[in-house]
Amino acid sequence: MTRLSVEMLAADAPAPITSAGHAQLGLAVLAGIAVIVLLITQFKLHAFLSLTIGSLALGAIAGAPLDKVITSFTTGLGTTVAGVGVLIALGAILGRMLADSGGADQIVDTILAKAGGRAMPWAMVLIASVIGLPLFFEVGVVLLIPVVLMVAKRGNYSLMRIGIPALAGLSVMHGLVPPHPGPLVAIDAVKANLGVTLALGVLVAIPTVIIAGPLFSRYAARWVDVPAPDRMLPQRASEELEKRPGFGATLATILLPVVLMLSKALVDIVIDDPTNLTQRVFDVVGSPLIALLAAVLVGIFTLLRPAGFGRERLTPLVEKGLAPIAGILLIVGAGGGFKQTLIDTGVGQMILDISKDWSIPALLLAWLIAVGIRLATGSATVATVSAAGLVAPLAADMSTTHTALLVLAIGAGSLFFSHVNDAGFWLVKEYFGLSVGQTIKTWSVMETIISVVAGGLVLLLSLVI
Template identity: 40%
Template sequence: MPLVIVVAGIVLLLLLIMKLKLNTFVSLIIVSFCVALALGLPLDKVVKSIESGLGGTLGHIALIFGLGAMLGRLISDAGGAQRIAVTLIEKFGEKNVQWAVVVASFIIGIALFFEVGLVLLVPIVLTMAKQMKLSPLHLGVPMCAALLATHAFLPPHPGPTVIAGEYGADIGQVLVYGILIAIPAVIIGGPIYNAIAKRIVPSGFAKKADLDAIGSFKTFDLDKTPAFGISVLTAMLPVIMMSAAAIIAVIRSEAGIADNTGFAVIRLVGDASVSMVVSLLFAMWTMGVKRNIPVKDIMASCTSAASHIGMMLLIIGGGGAFKQVLIDGGVGKYVAELFAGTNASPLIFAWGVAALLRISLGSATVAAISTAGLVIPMLATHNVNLALVTLATGAGSAICSHVNDAGFWMFKEYFGLSMKETFGTWTVLSTIVSVLGLIGVLVLEGFVG
């Protein structure tokens, strides 16, 4: 019965969002109440369960998420992101322009959320495609492969950040392992799949760049943007800090070095929240004060970034409420008992559940958070690396983007594709990144599991 109730809840969620066009956050809260009552939670604990899930989820990620949005906006508003993209394209040359787009999108994708990165890079990609007389998809597929991989695997993006918090995984490890998994996924899902996609949907690659599709967009005189080196350093600083702390922790553990105050300071500096605070302050200097931009304008960019993620935070909180209801209602325990005594891998289970929810719900973040409610009880009976479980969940949540995902429609409209062409490029691309993510997790398990 618990699984039947979960399925019914997901179907109800789909109906509310897709048929009745209700707001996703409102739909999640309604479904959370319905599922809580159906699972037999005591009436005096229903609201407490929902509040606990919502508050617990936001309490962990709101700081990282908010600071990450501000960091990305400062880099974007200063022209740093444009400088990174254009410089790499010039350095790589026309022959290797795909790889330039991959590297630029990966760097920018770490600092910017998927939708923001897409909106920022599409004008640059379309302009370059028009100038070089290339198909927009020739550059668009590698760009989106990089943006999707960073979104699915790397903090401070909401999915991996939230899931790491729910599982209690070390976010530094998630970042290091995530980069190792993301790189091959981007290469295969981007430039390599691009060559195959041209044969699957040749009509899509025959289309020319249409700059009217993107409307007006902010461009900068390249000479007036921050230098390439400082732009990359600003975007990558949180990654550098968290990765360095995680690597030092692994070396200390393997070498058997006793813990001391120095290592405690490194852990503090490498903490995700501290790294984001330091990186934001650094960005205020490099992208603002150093360039004689008034402090009020810098703060306006930060305020704008925060206001644009308000609804996304609520949706993430709603997903956390749904997750907590599943746990408190005993669904996770029930699933754990079903798999007790079996050799089922928590990594494959997490990936599979997240994949099913992603295909059903459309939202990768909601799918990932909801998966946690079913996987957490199972982890108590299995000795598994929590960072890898986080990445397996993130990989599953990236699979098979289709008509119920906003990213599907953004890709379709920006590149002027038909439904068939979008399925043959974007949907397949997202599935490749997801499957390669799972393979990468299973390979890493042999080394660090």
């Protein structure tokens, strides 16, 4: 971004709700983030409440009228939920259909049946990447952990040799590939093209997951050589079913929204005429809402019917899928509220003012901001939505591809070094029976590798496209 374009953006930016100077705003940001971190880690307060209180603290310390701070927060929350809430809900329903029908188990078992020995870590990263496309990270972990433990026990593998590739596959999908909530929010904030972001996200994800998964797992297994813990494995969904959907039908259902969104991106590039009927049709069917809705509707026939689910079981299944995402929706929404409070108090403009004389590339700046928020809050989603709001002005004069890369830079930064303030850290620690030190040596280092490799690939792509 040129200095002139930054100054033009500064002129066009809406007036902030406070007249605080840069020093006071910087102090307000640090204090707001500190409040969030303290409430989450020390007082064990839910992230939604922590983000709400942190937003109010930020506004108060910045000297903004509290009524305007409340308006900023609620506006950001509403806008964020309106933009991605339905998509999160559809993704949750599809994930529940995959789990309850045994479709996810079918993919896992089919791939494992064809892999063994040295190929097993590669099979695990493939399973996790495919399963991770429509699932939240936490849901994917719960779904795959029984498989990881069984494979490690059955094949006498080091738990890290099998577990790290699976975690890498899930984490990379979560941070870089829509329709996960974080990338979707960032896409909406910087007005990126979803199809282009999806295509470039997959391009970045493949080498990233290979390096952080199968390759790094060799070293992780040496550093932390632990067997699968002796514990009762949760019953898999397919053990309660007489039959389950086929591998091909399940895979096609999972990939349907990805194919539809990529098709829209290709048609937009090839035709590039908003009045063209074909492009208008693909603009509709390739929108994330329609793509995910189509996968859910198709899943009724490809997943639920073969598993013997009748009409009377459809509504309970949907309710079962929606119930766990209430907290996720509120956290994502509150992250959007925090982001809007940052913007309206003038923090985004402050970053533009401070960085306009820097020679640092916009993509690297976005990555660094996401890293800082990730380290402070422990949440990849909060880091993504907050950083996206802060750097959104930088996208104003970017090309379509570079705007998509800006989203990926934010997503990569949001995965940096998961530690004790991240729920995922404790999830991995408890499921794998590790100590805090062992979790840092494996899981935290793996997340850092993903962040650095993906960020480096994004910067490299920005030089060639």
